[in-house]
Amino acid sequence: MKFYSLLFSILFAINFTIAQDFQKDSIQLKSIYNQVLNEGNVYENLRSLCKDVGHRLSGSPGAAKAVNWGERLLSKYDLDSVWLQELMVPHWVRGDVERLDFISGNKIYKTNCTALGGSVGTNSSVLSGQVVEIHSWKEMEELGNEKISGKLVFLNRPMNPSYITTFHAYGSCVDQRHQGAAEAAKYGAIGVIVRSMTLKFDNNPHTGSMGYKEGIEKIPAVAVSTVDAHNLSEMLKLNPQLVAKMKLNCQTLPDVLSYNVIGEIRGSEFPEKVIVVGGHLDSWDIGEGAHDDGAGVVQSIEVMNLFKKLNIRPKHTVRCILYMNEENGNRGGKTYASFVKNKGEEHIMAIESDRGGFSPRGFSVDGSDSQLAVIQTFENLFEPYQLHLFKKGYGGVDIGPLRDGKICLIGLVPDSQRYFDFHHAPTDVFENVNKRELELGSAALSSIIYLIDKYGFKSTGFNQ
Numbered sequence: 001m002k003f004y005s006l007l008f009s010i011l012f013a014i015n016f017t018i019a020q021d022f023q024k025d026s027i028q029l030k031s032i033y034n035q036v037l038n039e040g041n042v043y044e045n046l047r048s049l050c051k052d053v054g055h056r057l058s059g060s061p062g063a064a065k066a067v068n069w070g071e072r073l074l075s076k077y078d079l080d081s082v083w084l085q086e087l088m089v090p091h092w093v094r095g096d097v098e099r100l101d102f103i104s105g106n107k108i109y110k111t112n113c114t115a116l117g118g119s120v121g122t123n124s125s126v127l128s129g130q131v132v133e134i135h136s137w138k139e140m141e142e143l144g145n146e147k148i149s150g151k152l153v154f155l156n157r158p159m160n161p162s163y164i165t166t167f168h169a170y171g172s173c174v175d176q177r178h179q180g181a182a183e184a185a186k187y188g189a190i191g192v193i194v195r196s197m198t199l200k201f202d203n204n205p206h207t208g209s210m211g212y213k214e215g216i217e218k219i220p221a222v223a224v225s226t227v228d229a230h231n232l233s234e235m236l237k238l239n240p241q242l243v244a245k246m247k248l249n250c251q252t253l254p255d256v257l258s259y260n261v262i263g264e265i266r267g268s269e270f271p272e273k274v275i276v277v278g279g280h281l282d283s284w285d286i287g288e289g290a291h292d293d294g295a296g297v298v299q300s301i302e303v304m305n306l307f308k309k310l311n312i313r314p315k316h317t318v319r320c321i322l323y324m325n326e327e328n329g330n331r332g333g334k335t336y337a338s339f340v341k342n343k344g345e346e347h348i349m350a351i352e353s354d355r356g357g358f359s360p361r362g363f364s365v366d367g368s369d370s371q372l373a374v375i376q377t378f379e380n381l382f383e384p385y386q387l388h389l390f391k392k393g394y395g396g397v398d399i400g401p402l403r404d405g406k407i408c409l410i411g412l413v414p415d416s417q418r419y420f421d422f423h424h425a426p427t428d429v430f431e432n433v434n435k436r437e438l439e440l441g442s443a444a445l446s447s448i449i450y451l452i453d454k455y456g457f458k459s460t461g462f463n464q
């Protein structure tokens, strides 16, 4: 009997500890949420990044300004150290001429177009050719040289609205933007016109990165709005001989020196073990990069601010990284990962916010089953904040190169329905970000970092 009463006491004590921790952690999370919702700087910091700095494509004066902005801001929060990490970045410039007109008989239809990032220009001349509409790679192959050579290829496969997570619709469509020019050039096309990557039917063209292939001619690539794509398709039905005229003066200049911006709070127990939080500082050169990824940048900076304000002294070193060059090269993410490897630093977790400043819904975990299991034990703590997605998935572009079979990579998952309305478009501006949704994302990041810092990935027995 004595044995059973002892066992009971132990079990009771364990339960009590768990309950006490659950309560303590609930209170801590509540104070994080209260702080950011009542006194957070995250929205004002986003305003400043969007309006005082503006867009900031790698290699541009805006990007250099953003580096100074990030360093200055992190330095205000009394962190243990703030530094810049050098890297060379590509330098593509849009130029000041972007024109695409459709000519049908004596009618001229002017489009809203934007060159794709990395595209070559039209050599100061006007590129003119018949348009051939294509919806799949198979169709392109079937038309072949005979029907494509000397023409402008119009890639008009829309994002599939049946996908509930819009990233899936984007993922299964964006190959048109990335590879369209290289694929069409194989068949002798002289240029490509790509339907914008959005589910919205409007007049805004969306830019984004594209690539060429070694040994295949580089031809210009331009995106048109979904309205223009629809209209072009309709015009082609009436007149298959329709001609498009394109003029672009974008070009790629030599690489430029730039920086990742890094700030850290040293760990009190395990300073040699690092937890990373970040977003990317660069943005496309149309709009203000508010959702992509100003939101992730200011949310990550706010994590550091919250830890200091609430006197949370983390056990592990918490490092905030504002990565450069996610959009057209990911050299910031790669440079940071090789720095970590060269130094032999141990990173237990890296989290990224790069899916817009919308209401957070949970976390997608690129890690082991046991790491996911630990994260899932925190689920009830997030219930009051309406976060419910705790499942395996993608972390993020910037943190991807850190993958080493041990680190847990995590992506903050916000509601995705409106992201591609603004993504890489002139409408990705501060005014289109909601203050509370942005703040909630920052509180979610801070909370998961607080919990993983406290419990690590060892089995915690924590299952309240």
Ligand SMILES: [Zn+2]
Pocket: 280, 292, 293, 326, 354
């Ligand atoms: Zn992004």
